[in-house]
Amino acid sequence: MRLIDIPRITNGMVLQVLMNADLDEAIGLLVPPKSVLESGESKAVATDSGSSEAWRWRMRMATYIASLIDPEKFGVKGFYVFGSTKNATAGPASDIDILIHFQGPDEKRCRLEFWLNGWSLCLDEMNYQRTGYRTGGLLDVHIITDDDIARKTSYAAKIGAITDAARPLPISSRKKNGD
CATH class of the missing domain: 3.30.460.10 (Beta Polymerase, domain 2)
Incomplete structure (x- = not known):
């Protein structure tokens, strides 16, 4: 197994993983750090x-x-x-x-x-x-x-x-x- 430093090799981008448990599928996206969704409690502080x-x-x-x-x-x-x-x-x-x-x-x-x-x-x-x-x-x-x-x-x-x-x-x- 190999560990990859995503932010370092993508000029600061982060990997966002979107999962659908009903379909048992997931997709990974490289996005700027600001658009990463936190948990509900963190999101309350971050967005509003x-x-x-x-x-x-x-x-x-x-x-x-x-x-x-x-x-x-x-x-x-x-x-x-x-x-x-x-x-x-x-x-x-x-x-x-x-x-x-x-x-x-x-x-x-x-x-x-x-x-x-x-x-x-x-x-x-x-x-x-x-x-x-x-x-x-x-x-x-x-x-x-x-x-x-x-x-x-x-x-x-x-x-x-x-x-x-x-x-x-x-x-x-x-x-x-x-x-």
């Missing part, structure tokens, strides 16, 4: 250790979801982000605090909650693959009504607040037919 990356990604995702939401289908009048994502302090294990101004029948609210739950679970998996952290769902959604806003109850008070106000995100203006 920058203080700005976690909150920026969360803000991009919240903005994207708001841009896709169909106001007519889901009864959404406003979509807001608040908390650590809005304040640019979110870390890799932080959730995304969302405030939804809702108006409509229970059927629309149920449809909205299912849609957002799907996004929450998807974002949780994406966050896990990026950082190694799981939360069981990345979105922390609070739904408020016109009545809540008029009475300035709980989270509704964050809309238009002087301090620590929720940040409105643009929602879709397109109208769709069907699901």
Whole structure:
């Protein structure tokens, strides 16, 4: 058996081995050292250790979801982000605090909650693959009504607040037919 110093003979490249246990196959690639995938715990430190990356990604995702939401289908009048994502302090294990101004029948609210739950679970998996952290769902959604806003109850008070106000995100203006 012969030992080969891969980084020395490949000008600093390292050997990355990708394995598929189901197919019982593997492939080796020479890659720059930065692209080598560490274990889940190491990856959390390596990929999302920058203080700005976690909150920026969360803000991009919240903005994207708001841009896709169909106001007519889901009864959404406003979509807001608040908390650590809005304040640019979110870390890799932080959730995304969302405030939804809702108006409509229970059927629309149920449809909205299912849609957002799907996004929450998807974002949780994406966050896990990026950082190694799981939360069981990345979105922390609070739904408020016109009545809540008029009475300035709980989270509704964050809309238009002087301090620590929720940040409105643009929602879709397109109208769709069907699901």
